Amino acid sequence: MRLWTVQHRAVLVSLETDDELAGDWARLSIPSYRPAYEEMVAEMARRGLDCRGRPPVWAWPGPDTRDNTVAVTAEALLCPQTDEEFARYVVLDLDVPDDMAMLSSYGRWNDFMEAVLLGGGPAIMDWTIGQEEIAGVQACLPCLPAEYVLGARPLEPFDWAKEEAENS
Numbered sequence: 185m186r187l188w189t190v191q192h193r194a195v196l197v198s199l200e201t202d203d204e205l206a207g208d209w210a211r212l213s214i215p216s217y218r219p220a221y222e223e224m225v226a227e228m229a230r231r232g233l234d235c236r237g238r239p240p241v242w243a244w245p246g247p248d249t250r251d252n253t254v255a256v257t258a259e260a261l262l263c264p265q266t267d268e269e270f271a272r273y274v275v276l277d278l279d280v281p282d283d284m285a286m287l288s289s290y291g292r293w294n295d296f297m298e299a300v301l302l303g304g305g306p307a308i309m310d311w312t313i314g315q316e317e318i319a320g321v322q323a324c325l326p327c328l329p330a331e332y333v334l335g336a337r338p339l340e341p342f343d344w345a346k347e348e349a350e351n352s
Contacts, residue, residue, distance in 0.1 A: 185285060187243040187278040187323050190258045190339055196274060205328040207239035220300040220307075224293075224324055227311055228286050233326045240324035243285065248277035248335070257320075258339055273339035278332045285323040289313050293322060 195205045212218060218239075225235045248254055254275060264270045292310050299307040313321055 185245065185280055185282050185323075186247040187245060187280050187285065187325075188248040188254060189241065189243040189276050189278065189328070190254075190262065190273050191276060193272055193274050195276075196336060199328070199330040199333060203330045205241055207235065207241055207327070209239060212239060216301060217297065220297045223296070223300075223307075223309060224288075227288075227309070228324060228326060231286055233284070233286055233324075235326040238327070240286075240326060241328045243278060243280070243323040243325060243328075245287070245321050245323060248275050248337070250337070255339075255341060259341070262339075264339070264341070270339050270341055274336045275339055276328075276336050277334045278328070279334050280323075280325060280332050284332075285325050287313060287321050287323050290320045290322040 191205065198205050209218065212221070221239045224240055225238075228235055228240060244257060246253075258273070258275065262269075262273065264273070288309075288311055292312075296307060296309040
């Protein structure tokens with residue numbers, strides 16, 4: 185299946201030297217997310233995807249379209265503001281065997297994360313994916329072997345001119 189992911193530029197070195205990108209709890213950008221991520225790892229294990237005790241690698245369905253669709257998602261997740269912040273990241277276009285990625289609802293995942301982090305309700309994840317997922321679908325991989333990477337490019341900001349041209 186075709187997927188794309190946005191990663192820190194340093195992963196290009198990991199992919200070259202280690203031949204894979206693997207999650208690392210020490211590099212978790214927000215440590216309080218760990219309990220929710222551990223539940224993702226547990227569900228992946230139940231489905232036969234072994235993260236080897238590490239957090240998964242997140243990706244999004246579809247090829248890297250090099251258009252504003254990728255930019256909108258990447259900007260919502262990372263919130264880069266300056267050229268220097270955009271330059272920290274690369275978009276990787278992936279071709280992953282179907283049995284090496286677990287798909288789930290991104291909207292339900294956010295609800296689950298909120299319950300884990302803020303309380304206010306049971307922290308139970310509904311792993312189903314509805315016919316019309318408004319908030320999209322996410323993909324998690326136990327690791328990202330270099331052989332799955334079709335290409336890499338710098339993350340580019342949302343292009344307002346391109347958007348206006350496409351909508352006129």
